[in-house]
Amino acid sequence: MSGFRHKCICRESLVGSFAAIPHPVAVEVMAQSGLDFLCIDWEHAQISRDMIEAMVRAADIHRVPAIVRVPGHAPEAIAAALDSGAQGVLVPRVSTAAQAQAAVKASRYPPTGERGVGPGRAAGYGYRISEYLAQANDSIVVAVQVETSEGLANIEAIAAVEGVDVIFVGPGDLSVSIDAIGPKGADKLAQAIRRIIDATIAHGRTSGIFCAKPQDVARWAALGASFFILASDTMLLGAGAAAGKASADAELGRSGRS
Template sequence: MSGFRQNCTAFDGVIGTFSAIPHPVAVEITAAAAPDFICIDCEHAQIGRERVEDMIRAADLHRVPAMVRVPGHAPEAIASALDAGAAGVLVPRVSNADEARAAVAASRFPPAGRRGVGPGRAAGYGYRIAETLKSANETVVLAIQIETAEGLANIEEIAAVEGIDVIFIGPGDLSVTIDAMGPANADRLNAAIRRIADAARAAGKAVGLFRPDGSDVATWEKAGISFYIIGSDAMMLSAGLAAGLKQARSET
């Protein structure tokens, strides 16, 4: 999994999904579908620190990189996810360059950042600290999420921050904060997404986007977006159950 960062930043296209069901079994079932990565959602799902580590273990068992969407900007949350062995973090609601620089500092060991050194799972419980210090800054993926009107306004300054690997667009919150919800405002939202993508690519950053399903990935690839999180395990479980029950009822 050491090549995950290279894959994310190569602009060739990686596709994953959110892991929102707080159990390692759900991770194993998701991993069996062979996504390029999973992103454990600690922002909107009820997943605690100990359970995150177990879910990362389950992903590692199937050799699927596991990122963690941390709850916010706290450096302790970023460090905790990385100490548990996450391949990267997704930091939500980054709205200006200072917040972007703080995320870089929290995810990188000195001299590139201020991440603390500890004997966690990522460091082999103390047995691989030297190895971790040598490799982590080159392998950990930092994705920041642009999903506010302020973030949209500041996108050029944010994209210029060194140390960011992926600029990830959250269209749901973005649509709310720029008053572009619903089909009638689709053109406005799409224009905002394209502005973010253009600024990120101009700065040499990979661009990511959340989609509820994969039906329009080909369209967004033309806009330079190469990193996708498609729905979540909970969403797909719900959709699969609904489809299965509907089919059964139609045949009775």
């Protein structure tokens, strides 16, 4: 078992971030920040398939685990992400136990799954296929994202699926799906998230959640979550630039300059 998957399933507190800027330089900058892992966002960012591999390679250089949020449930997308050398996948919009089972099957080689064998980067371009096959099933992290009203209703069945390592809450889509948008829906959303976290932990899975700001990490950690994706490279870039500009303006104001 890889060190990263071991940390995940043992519920060690891990804080990562989404990598949405489609360039290895951005990945290297994020990798040097001290994050525990990166999640390349193939679902929402404008990232090509070949760039996925380049971004995973950039994370590998700095020995930061990289997983990929795939665009959907297609086994081909999951295989492409894993063949690139990613240490796991985050599968979005998982709303039923059958979808969770399909994600596991697509991520594991037979006899426990249906992943196809290929000479990709993960397998040393064909030179280390046997070695990779021997350890891949124990090393790949399978995370499924629960973010719909249907997923909330089926959370007990999803959490019971063997082979799922992490059940990850997507608060944004979940809030829309259960009509809990904005301040008025905050309590309803919090209750839904608590229900997902409780069911996840009760079934022996690791609970994860997206956190837009650092303060959210402590809030959900108190309920048992341990796998956190904090913002994204684009969000952190914008926040850092805004904070820097505000500080510069304040300095200019104190010096009397306009």
